[in-house]
Amino acid sequence: xxxxxxxxxxxxxxxxxQQAQRAAEQLLALNGDGAPVDDALxxxxxxxxxxxxxxxxxxxxxxxxxxxxxxxxYWAPLQENRFRRDRRATIDPRHMAFFDERKADIAVRIxxxxxxxVWTEDPPTRHVYVISNIEAFATPxxxxxxxxxxxxxxxxxxxxxxxxxxxxxxxxxxxVGDGFQIVRRLILLPQSILLTKNxxxxx
Amino acid sequence: MQMQDxxxxxxxxxxxxxxxxxxxxxxxxxQIFARVWLFVAHESQIAAPGAFVTTYMGEDSVIxxxxxxxxxxxxxxxxxxxxxxxxxxxxxxxxxxTCNYHGWAFGLEGDLKKMPKMGLYKxxxxxxxxxxxxxxxxxxxxxxxxxxxxDENVPGLETWLGDFRWYLDAVLDVEExxxxxxxxxxxxxxMNCNWKFPADNFAGDIYHALWTHLGGAEPTLxxxxxxxxxxxxxxxxxVNGHGWEFNDSYYGxxxxxxxKEILRYMKSRRDxxxxxxxxxxxxxxxxxxxxxxxxxxxxxxxxxxxxxxxPKGPLKTEIHAWTLVPKNMPDDIKxxxxxxxxxxxxxxxxxxxxxGENWEHSTRANAGYVTRHQSLCYAMAPExxxxxxxxxxxxxxxxxxxxxxxxFYQRWAELMDAPDWDSVNFAPSKMAEQEAAE
Numbered sequence: 001x002x003x004x005x006x007x008x009x010x011x012x013x014x015x016x017x018q019q020a021q022r023a024a025e026q027l028l029a030l031n032g033d034g035a036p037v038d039d040a041l042x043x044x045x046x047x048x049x050x051x052x053x054x055x056x057x058x059x060x061x062x063x064x065x066x067x068x069x070x071x072x073x074y075w076a077p078l079q080e081n082r083f084r085r086d087r088r089a090t091i092d093p094r095h096m097a098f099f100d101e102r103k104a105d106i107a108v109r110i111x112x113x114x115x116x117x118v119w120t121e122d123p124p125t126r127h128v129y130v131i132s133n134i135e136a137f138a139t140p141x142x143x144x145x146x147x148x149x150x151x152x153x154x155x156x157x158x159x160x161x162x163x164x165x166x167x168x169x170x171x172x173x174x175x176v177g178d179g180f181q182i183v184r185r186l187i188l189l190p191q192s193i194l195l196t197k198n199x200x201x202x203x
Numbered sequence: 204m205q206m207q208d209x210x211x212x213x214x215x216x217x218x219x220x221x222x223x224x225x226x227x228x229x230x231x232x233x234q235i236f237a238r239v240w241l242f243v244a245h246e247s248q249i250a251a252p253g254a255f256v257t258t259y260m261g262e263d264s265v266i267x268x269x270x271x272x273x274x275x276x277x278x279x280x281x282x283x284x285x286x287x288x289x290x291x292x293x294x295x296x297x298x299x300x301t302c303n304y305h306g307w308a309f310g311l312e313g314d315l316k317k318m319p320k321m322g323l324y325k326x327x328x329x330x331x332x333x334x335x336x337x338x339x340x341x342x343x344x345x346x347x348x349x350x351x352x353x354d355e356n357v358p359g360l361e362t363w364l365g366d367f368r369w370y371l372d373a374v375l376d377v378e379e380x381x382x383x384x385x386x387x388x389x390x391x392x393x394m395n396c397n398w399k400f401p402a403d404n405f406a407g408d409i410y411h412a413l414w415t416h417l418g419g420a421e422p423t424l425x426x427x428x429x430x431x432x433x434x435x436x437x438x439x440x441x442v443n444g445h446g447w448e449f450n451d452s453y454y455g456x457x458x459x460x461x462x463k464e465i466l467r468y469m470k471s472r473r474d475x476x477x478x479x480x481x482x483x484x485x486x487x488x489x490x491x492x493x494x495x496x497x498x499x500x501x502x503x504x505x506x507x508x509x510x511x512x513x514p515k516g517p518l519k520t521e522i523h524a525w526t527l528v529p530k531n532m533p534d535d536i537k538x539x540x541x542x543x544x545x546x547x548x549x550x551x552x553x554x555x556x557x558x559g560e561n562w563e564h565s566t567r568a569n570a571g572y573v574t575r576h577q578s579l580c581y582a583m584a585p586e587x588x589x590x591x592x593x594x595x596x597x598x599x600x601x602x603x604x605x606x607x608x609x610x611f612y613q614r615w616a617e618l619m620d621a622p623d624w625d626s627v628n629f630a631p632s633k634m635a636e637q638e639a640a641e
Contacts, residue, residue: 009422010463017535076551080293080388095387096526098551100542108461108546111422112553118418120560161563192293193391193521197559199551 007111012104013070020102023073024093027186030146030170034137037145045136045147045173048180053129053151056202061110064202069174069181074101076187076203098199099187106202120200125157127201136173143175144183153201163196165189169203206230206620212613215581215605221615222397223569228517234619235498236261238354240363242500242511243267243277245525246347247383248294253311256294258523259513260351265340266290266300267349270311275344277351278313278337289337293388300337313337346375347382356624365632366595367442367496373487374504377476378529384509385541389523392550396562398499398514399615401522404558405493405501406446407439407607410583412491415561419553423461431455432491434586434601442596442630444614446607449492449504456505457489459554460543468536483593491602497614502527507540508548518566524549581605581612595633 015023037045048067055064068074076099077091093100101109112118133150149169156162172184187203206227209218221227241260244267248256255268257280264280266289282289282302289300289309299316301308307318314336324330340351343360345368350360357363364371375382394401404411409432412420437450454469469489477485489505502509510524526544528537548555569575586601599606621627 009461017538078387078390081291083292083295086292086295092387094538094541096385096390096541096549097545098390098549100545105542105546108422109553112419115418115421115426117421117426118557119415120557193393194550195393197392197394197550197563198556200556 007107009104009108009111012107013072014102014104015071015073019071020073020100021093023184024075026172027073027075027170027184028091030148030172030186032135032137032146032148034139034146037136037138041145042134042136045145045180046134048173049131049134049149052182053131056129057127059113059124061113065106065110067180067182068103068106069176069183070103072101072103072106072182072184074099074106074182074185074187076100076189076199079188079190079192081192098189098194099203109202120157123158125155125200127156128152128154129201129203130154131169139172145173145175145180147171147173151203153203155196155201165191165196167203206616210612210616211578212609212616215584215609216578217581217612219569219575219577219579222399222566223517223575225517227619228514230619231514232261234621235615236263236514238352238357239498239618240343240350240352240357240360241498242348242496243342243351244275244349245382245384245509245527246275246344246349247530249275251296253296253298254294255290255297255300255311257290257292258511259521260340260353261514263353264288265351266313266337267351268297268311275342275349276312277340277342277349278309281337282307282309283315283335283337284318309337313339345371348375354624358624358629361635362629362632363443364445364496365442365630366634367440367445367447369595369634370440370442370447370484370487370494371496373480373484374502374507374527377480377485377488378472378531380529380531382527383530384525384527385537389525390545390549391524392522393515394520394522394559394562395518396520396559396566397517398512398520400562400565401512401520401558402495402497402499402501403608403611404562405503406441406495406497406611407448407493407602407605409448409491409493409602411558411561415557416554419547419557420459422553423459432603434603437491437600437602438589438594439599439602439604439607440594440596441607441610444497444611445495446497446611447487447492447494448602448604448607449487449494450490450602451483451486452490453486454489454505455491456503457543458505460506460547462539462543465536465539465543468533468539495611497611503548506544506548508544520562522550581608596630 077097130152135148137146139146153165168188170186173180174183249269252271266280268276284307287304289302299308308316310316315332340353342351439448492504495501499512507527509527513521583605589598589600
């Protein structure tokens, strides 16, 4: 865990409130309007996501953490049941969320998971993270791509404890070296009441 | 079966059947949730006329709506015609609530206003619109928190809360201008546990933090020893079954959010809050503490997460949580509390994530016949009761104790057995005496 061990997390990369709000607005505006990337790039992006999901399933948190850009904005907003006539935005960056994180916050979470003091993860939980429906588009920034994907996150622990969560992700990926880094991630869980006790895993 | 036989408050023996038995659960719905004052909303959630939220009182779905005269109305969310829900939104703005089934429409006070082909009812002998409104609850508020009850005879909210109000001011009245829930609705999640485990935990169990939360506290407080809890300078107070355990650290809980800007802000407010509330209550504001307003409304000073543990059967609980802040706190600090409470006490919170497993298995284990006939131990009582006239309620020095939890279950058993309100005790209120003298 060299990337995140024994740290003063206040020195870790973060965003200002204004930067985070701009990032949220950027994510909410992503609608697949850009030019689709070519097949070779789509294959590369698909490989990236397959590996990312496997790193999480295998609890390789440090390797996963290294896929995150320093300016990452990582967000899983709440969704209320609202009447269609309701003019308020369903998703609002000023509202409570399940995740509303910068890189430093994710390091804190990994710090917990790797403390060896989390009794609920011992014996460990088993995860399968399935990523599908991957679409990728060019953005106005060279080397950054808008992607949309769906997921199924299956969790099983102890004897009968299991949870299946399905949802959508919107990302901005940045080409770095031979691979990518995640710069923005919007996680859309379609449940108004989270029908399980917690979200112990990353998306 | 008398519930007082299942709870030995003096020695701290609690019969495990109360966490499992369906018949006991049904009796809780009747004797507790249908009778007592229950938290339903914060006034800030329904600020304007026509604003509403939906929630639950026990398993009864209710609508909380602000009327045109600014009054707050609470009524059942079930059409008296065929029983369907009349409102499926969690919050919003409405002139009326119309049932999807046959189109009966109800006003902001729950009154039946109209339905399709009203003439059919006008031609029906004896039918009166006023007989078929949505059943209304009594409503009362304390410093922004709105409570309701379906019982006509329960004493008023000021008696129900009693002198717990004096302590509540340490989170509800720290700044001029009152408080608000941060916007965006409740964070809701489901736990397969009996509702009493989280409620009793918040009433008085700091003991678990020393072990359960070692991992969650490690990143922000440091390895082992990071969670500092001592009986020196700490207390448990209990009034009418409501419980609050706390120390005098001012921002001990807040520190585990790991945000230095929050601590800097809290320090900057310390003199003003001390001047307003006195040092004793000011030191409670964000300290290492937790509290439950009986039966199922709990909060954590410092993180300022306020939550209802909604019963959904003996083996299932829904958590509805909000974050409460002083209205006049700067916006950027409010946002830090929004994210800080999310990162610690929400379904993704590094501390809350450690709790659910415990409460679920404390509940599930009772499937075993032999297991559920073993009592649970709520015996810890290292310090005796403290008799200090300056502190209202039943006070124990030392927050590491089961005193509040024993009082919680004593109250629970008392209400479960009580045939009427004359047979329920309310602690004499120093605040009421003072109010009368003034």
